[in-house]
Amino acid sequence: MTRIEPTAVSSAEISRRRLLAGAGAAAATGVLGGLVPATAHAAPGLRQDPPHTYLSTSGVPHADIGDVATLRAGLGWDPGDPNSFNQEWYDAMQVVFAQIASENPEAVLHQGDMVEGRWGNDNNTRWPNTGIFGPVGTPEERTLAVQAAADCYYSEWLRFRDASGVTTNWHFGVGDHEIGDSGRNGIALGWQYGAMETFKSKWSEYFTRRPDGGHKYTLRPVGTAWEDTAYAVRLDPLTLLVTVDPFVKRPDGIRSSVEGDQLDWLDELLASQREDGIKHILVQSESPAFGPNRAANTSQITMEGGAGSPFWRVLQKHRVDLLLCAEFHEITAHHDPVTQATPFQIVHGGNIFSSRSMNYLLIRTFPTRIELEAKRMAPATNLSPGALLWNTNRSTAERIAMKPGASPVGTLTINKIGPRPTLENRTGVFTEYVA
Template sequence: MLSRSTGRTRHVLTISTLGLTVALALSAALGGPAAQGRAPAAADAGWSSASPFAAAGSELSGTVTVPARRGRDTVVKLWLSNARLTSVPDACRSTVTVRERASSVSADGRALTCLVRSTGSRRTISLDALVDGEPGQQVDVTVMVDGRATPLGARLVTPGVPVPQPDLRLLSSPDFLNADVGDLVRGPGFWRPGRTANSTNADYRRALDTILDDWRAERPESVLVAGDLVEGWWGTEVDRSGNFGPDRTLAQRKAALRRAAATYYPQWKERFAERGLEVHAAMGDHEFGDNPWRAEKRRLAPLFEKEFTKRFGRRADGSPRYADRPRGSKHELSAYAWRPRPDVQVLTLNVFDATAGGMRIRLDRPQLRWVERVLREARQDGVRWVVAQGHTPIVGPVRSHGSSKLTYEGGAHSPLWRLFKRYGVDLYLSGEVHDVTAVHRDGILQVSHGGLFAFGLTNYLLVDVYEDRMELDLRDYATHWRDAPDGTRLWETRPQGMPKHLQVSPTPFTIGTAVVDGEGHLLDRSGILEQYTG
């Protein structure tokens, strides 16, 4: 996590690459990553303080100024030792999908790649870093502008304050996987080689191992997945493969749906369980067969929900997994609340309400009354932080990519949002849009994120909870997918299938950060979590 250290001593580092000269010179050279076969350009560096020291746990701030350019962007790279960046600099182009030359910070905060837009005038990159080295070590900085490496000055780390650790860490990744990834041999269906391709291969297994092993290394207490775990076109009229049995009649389609759920959900859960990751999932539109919902599909809605709650709302012995749930609602086992810490309340909502007239994106009345009760009791008990997750965004505008753009009925005027505002919900997490947007309204931060695993879009949000703030770190992966030369794909119930080749870089990148304080203020927004105006 790109940790911050509020209220600590700040030192100012100023780096200038205009002609590679600055007013105050330091001659300390260091061995950072330099261009191979190229002598580093001579450079001067300056600190605002004449002191050659930096206290452990203190913050450093500085700037990199790049020359005026026309016609092409400037690539700035920076490396730090014994300090780490705490945000994505404002002047760097924000990006969602990490790709070559995109702006990002390495997961450990010690490397920056910044793409600075060509404007025809000088651009200044502001940097914020946290000193995390031990006393006696040296904070070193190396900057490279358009391939020219520049060694900079150093500061000796002196005793200071320890870097604080969060009281709670949550990891959020809606729309994971948003695909039917599983070994059909392990399912109770009718699949056999030759009927269709399988729903997984070695590439997919390696990609999943890369991502989930990374998540395990982050040591979250809980993983939140706000819907669209699967593709879910199960038992619907579009599937005529016979992989899960005949599907001509309603009874046959129900049987096929049950077999598909018994194939994909257990394997989805198993990947987390074998890594000791505790998952709390919400229902998305794909857990209801995906939209649009014609009458035939709506008739399957209760069975879709039953199959989901069988795996995620109940324990192995069939008893309800969550004690706090909306009793009396038809969504009693797919909406729930719990407190991972006495001062943290988390709610999972089911925002889909199937009626005779259609599928409504809203909470039914019993669930809405339950939400009010949970929030009221949380405030009465002195709960400090409230986090909610549901599949669809409530307020906008939000970015989207390859999405049907479902949104919650009524938006900021809905009874649900008014409850959030009345009781001071801090953070609402949603998926659906396969892109990233942070909307701050009425003291509530909505972060919509998530992706499409099979098409190279997987990101996750780390939420570190402290006594006085929540720190958010949005990370993405460099992922590449391609179809097989013969055009064939892995099978899933959606007719288009999934690309056979998928490769995920083992190193994620931070592409946005933010801080929520105890008064509902949003601070230090950076990267893709900056304000979006549509």
Template sequence: MKISTFNKTVIALSLVGSSLVAGVNAQETNSENNQGASWRFLSLADWHWAEKHIMGERFKDYPASVDQNIDTLKLMKRDFGGDLIILPGDSNGGHWDTPKFIKKFNAKLTPKQSILQAGKLCYEGMIDTFERGGYPNLLMAVGDHEVGDNPWPVGSDVSKYQAEFRESFANAFNYTKDGSEFKFNEKIGSANSRPLGTKYQDTSYAHQHKNALFVTMDVFHQQDYQTSLGEQGTVTGTVVGPHLQWLESVLSEARKDSSIKHIFVQSHLPVIYPVRKVSSSGMLIDNGIDNPFWQLMRKYNVDIYFAGEVHANTVTKDPESDLLQVVTRGNFFTNFQTIDVSDDKIDMTLYRHYGEDTSDGNYREAGTLSVDKSESKTVIKATGELALLETKSKLLNFDFEQDFAEIDRPINGLSEKKSSYVIDGKRVNRTIANNGSFGSQYDALHHKVAIVASKNGNAGQFSQDSRMAVFAMGPLQGKHAVAYELSFKTDSKANQILINTATIWGNRARDFLNLYLDNGVATVAISDKKMLKADSNKLNDGKWHRIKVSMPHDNAKLSQLIIEIDGKIVSANQTGGDAPIKLNQSMRFTVGGKGYSSNALKTVPVKNFIGLIDDVSLWTL
């Protein structure tokens, strides 16, 4: 039986300063013999396949699924190698505190007991699978699913038992099997390897492997289970107080150590906005690059910050340093990265799986990233899905010049087994290319959007049966400023949808930034009741018009929105009162209809667009 959190602390304190690193292969120690030679590790964010170990034989196809995982890992070890694997969070589904889960798992358990027992089965089964596949060395960060999954309502069980979620995780991943010793206990210079005396002492730690320092961070901060810290409830994404002070001590000491050539930090949540998202709540670190957590990584020249959460690939460079944010997907082995490390270079390759069975080995290179530090100025080169994102560029742009069969430009996350190919009741199998910097992941699926000749090349012809929506989520999020524009031509008198950004989950008719054409009057709505109606001529005159809608800055209000029609800013009349703009992060950008968010717009008297649409763009400000 594993030891208590209190006893772990006593043991850990007694080992401070010791060179013992129990359970870690000797090759992972700080040996001069390891310096200079190139070596490799793998990154696998959001694996999400460990839940089956909780139910065991009660899980459908359990033995076959485990065998498939092991076969995939053996193939990866054979073809790609790697000393270790980093996993930036989310190994499972979570919700182990809920009555629904407990009833299925063991109805006699309390929520606290359920969390501890489910965690033990989940994590120990996962670790055994990876070991049998050839990867005994795992560095895993806590994700939101490891702490119950967001949100965390005030007073709820998922808020109350945060310590138990962490305990079950740390017992399996970070302590020896008998529970007596923390695996990663060797100091970094004079700094402790973990933030002793804090609630993160078992889930945040630093570990040197050869010429690289890996810092694994638990960024899910809670004051107590009765205090809300933001939109997610009692838990938010940040690093503060002694936890932050410990991180600085580690980074400072690492930069004094000549044997450490590179510093890699991993946690679950992205920091730099925007990032691509697929079927994710899209939680981010509070305050972006202004957060002291990011500022410390910048100050001490961290090389790469690895994150997950969003189930998509985005690489972004810090605007004031060479620090890179690498956000990627793992998702049932459908995506992973190899990272080759020498003293002065880091080479990353993204591999993406095509097909249903990952054990068939059908992985193809999907992007590369290199960081060359051999000269005084670091040189960064990137291609494909690892190409550096220009955050202020047009992320989405649809010019309707060509469309494709979806099978010819496959989109991450789509599956024939899911309803993702159905948009508002219509089956879709073709896409309109996204020419924006978010790339083909944000191609728009469509049904009966005819590509027709128009004044400037081609345009999309929409009817009542047309559907056009992006399967990937965002990039609208929270109070971040965005802008979009499009051209159109119609003579319909209906209240038509031009742009829809409502939630895809639930039926809340709010937290969006939609554009309607109400009998020719441009109308921007942030809910079913609050909107701006442009004071201009009617635009349903059968002629081409262009509308641009923009937030002037983050945290803008409805009254501050800027509406431009045919290149001129127009005044607008407010309906329903003023309010801050807060954009739902679980949206899929839709053109000309209700799209995936048809439930959220059931009570809103709007109809699909009939006419021509061209040159649709969206960007962040």
């Protein structure tokens, strides 16, 4: 971007600079926080072989799995209390992580629903009032219990992942279960509404901040309510990933929308990145912009305004290639309803114990095209029908098993040669979905 001397800077440009937060020289080099491989290189119009390969999913495991008997011993867990961990769940997660590793992706994108997240409660119908995360009698106590549960389950999530060895270049988005679980109409006024900042700050402590408290991502909406939960990073010199936080706090509740300062940041960011040579833009969000979508075990959240929302119009304006979404836990593909091309919205991922099974996308980028392949794992097996594993509010199956391997269920190519991208080789789950 062209440097403007201080005497010539307008208030709009000051706002632009604040929101982009250092997008200039670092973005131009394509090396942000060391997240672009030093060997990555490509030139528009030249053959690139092999392609860059990324994997996108969500809902791993979409349950509160953690050894509270160890982490909360003496802090709320007493002998005889239930646990939210066992060997079968650990093994099932390792099967999923091993499957991800088998694809050898350069980066893994995860849109949310890492946990069940109904924290600040102690009202499990089978094991009420355990006190494992402390008392929950007042809003203040419930907020402290959220912090304790987040420390337990997020640290355990990272421990399980790190044990698998799949630790390089994971980029996470915040889902509704990371803010306590949202119904289709959002989160109403009450203690959970008041604790939203606590939910988000604890999530960011583990996934967008470094151990010293600094930010992992240079490109983020600095000074806004989404600074810790929205960000962008170059995956390779031609490909930009943008993670948005689709949850906004309003006077009447928490809704699903990308608006205000976050939308301004997104608009400015995409413009500057196009100027700096970005060819492919991937945006990830827990909430899809619109439907209809296939559904399995979901609140079926979509963004306000749908395909007519300011958010979707910004994606159209900057020729975004893919909007990668979660929430519905099953695969649905939609092209842009106006252009019938890109942006291309894909809902995918799931939860380990979903009735439709875990699924993921492989995204392969070339200088002039993007190739997609969807894969599905076999459904988990309930090893103990009727028996439940404890968590603070809603239990899941006590013992499960996952089978290794995944089968292809769809393909798509985004061909970017010509005046506008075209969608080719659409098969299986990538065919346009009509309810």
